[in-house]
Amino acid sequence: MRALITGANGQLGRALGDALASTYALVDAVDLPELDISSMDCVSSWFDSRGPYDVVFNCAAFTNVDGCEQDFAGAFAANALGPMNLARACAACEATLVHVSTDYVFPGTMPGARTEDDVPSPISAYGRSKLAGEGLALAHNPRTHVVRTAWLYGDGRNFVRTMLSLADRFDQITVVDDQLGNPTYAVDLAHELVRIAETDHYGVWHCTNEGTCSWADLAQETFALAGRSTQVVRCTSADWKSMHPESADRPAFSSLKNGRLAATIGNEMRPWKEALAAYLAKEDLREGTA
Numbered sequence: 001m002r003a004l005i006t007g008a009n010g011q012l013g014r015a016l017g018d019a020l021a022s023t024y025a026l027v028d029a030v031d032l033p034e035l036d037i038s039s040m041d042c043v044s045s046w047f048d049s050r051g052p053y054d055v056v057f058n059c060a061a062f063t064n065v066d067g068c069e070q071d072f073a074g075a076f077a078a079n080a081l082g083p084m085n086l087a088r089a090c091a092a093c094e095a096t097l098v099h100v101s102t103d104y105v106f107p108g109t110m111p112g113a114r115t116e117d118d119v120p121s122p123i124s125a126y127g128r129s130k131l132a133g134e135g136l137a138l139a140h141n142p143r144t145h146v147v148r149t150a151w152l153y154g155d156g157r158n159f160v161r162t163m164l165s166l167a168d169r170f171d172q173i174t175v176v177d178d179q180l181g182n183p184t185y186a187v188d189l190a191h192e193l194v195r196i197a198e199t200d201h202y203g204v205w206h207c208t209n210e211g212t213c214s215w216a217d218l219a220q221e222t223f224a225l226a227g228r229s230t231q232v233v234r235c236t237s238a239d240w241k242s243m244h245p246e247s248a249d250r251p252a253f254s255s256l257k258n259g260r261l262a263a264t265i266g267n268e269m270r271p272w273k274e275a276l277a278a279y280l281a282k283e284d285l286r287e288g289t290a
Contacts, residue, residue: 001025003027003056004028004051005028005030006056009031011155012190013029013031013057015190016057016193019193020194023194028050028053038077043089047092052095055098056098058083058137059100061079062079068125068126079126079133080129080136084140087099087138088140090143091140091141094143095141096145096197098193098197099133099147100147101148102126102127102148103150104127105130105131105134106121106127108123109253112253112255114206115257115259134146142202145197145199145203145205147193147205147207148256150208151184151218153183154279155283159183160183163175163222164226167230171231173231173233175233176216176236177214177217177234178214178252179237181254183218183275185276185279188275199265206256206260207256208256208272209271210258210270214234220232221273226285237250
């Protein structure tokens with residue numbers, strides 16, 4: 001099996017590289033500036049020189065949610081045109097495309113976990129660009145898996161590391177408490193993406209660690225597991241918006257249900273608290289281990 005990972009320098013890309021290393025004959029791991037997926041010419045040239053592939057994992061994205069509000073053209077190029085270009089190239093060589101998407105395609109106006117059958121209606125530029133990418137990828141390659149995930153953390157910049165960095169400087173930190181979702185460990189997600197890639201159940205999947213919490217809950221659990229005494233001051237989204245008016249709107253309820261996993265190949269995603277503890281231990285982020 002020959003695989004391509006785009007966005008290979010990101011948290012998920014690195015985790016996927018590790019997950020594929022022992023099972024695939026060839027793994028090309030690439031990122032900007034070597035491959036710009038928003039350019040069909042660049043994608044075609046890459047596939048002509050390095051392909052064909054059996055499977056392509058697209059982890060490349062413009063993920064700065066606030067930045068997407070200021071540069072929708074850039075967000076659309078990376079998050080919509082990029083997946084379309086990869087889907088076309090995959091279709092030409094009959095490869096499977098595993099495209100990673102987001103919980104932010106949903107408006108977050110209804111409580112509870114969203115299923116793969118729920119209708120998306122994003123409220124941010126980031127969410128709109130990612131939803132467009134889903135549709136374009138599915139339209140241009142029949143062998144496409146769109147996998148929505150949420151609140152990702154792993155080897156790189158993420159919310160958990162930011163909270164611990166702030167805890168080194170402050171006794172208390174203000175965190176939003178009315179946005180609910182699923183913290184997801186990149187290593188666990190990578191494992192499931194490899195399993196999904198091996199099936200022919202093409203279409204939309206949800207894949208997050210199990211359980212729902214708020215950002216404030218995630219910060220508090222991080223401090224508890226890492227042995228930090230930092231206090232979490234809980235605030236509302238409205239409070240945060242008043243302090244940061246330039247920030248993009250985010251869904252209040254963006255929790256996802258791993259329904260298709262459970263109904264097909266089995267849901268192996270562990271509870272989010274268990275995954276978070278494993279991440280902190282692996283990265284030596286607990287007090288006294290760094």
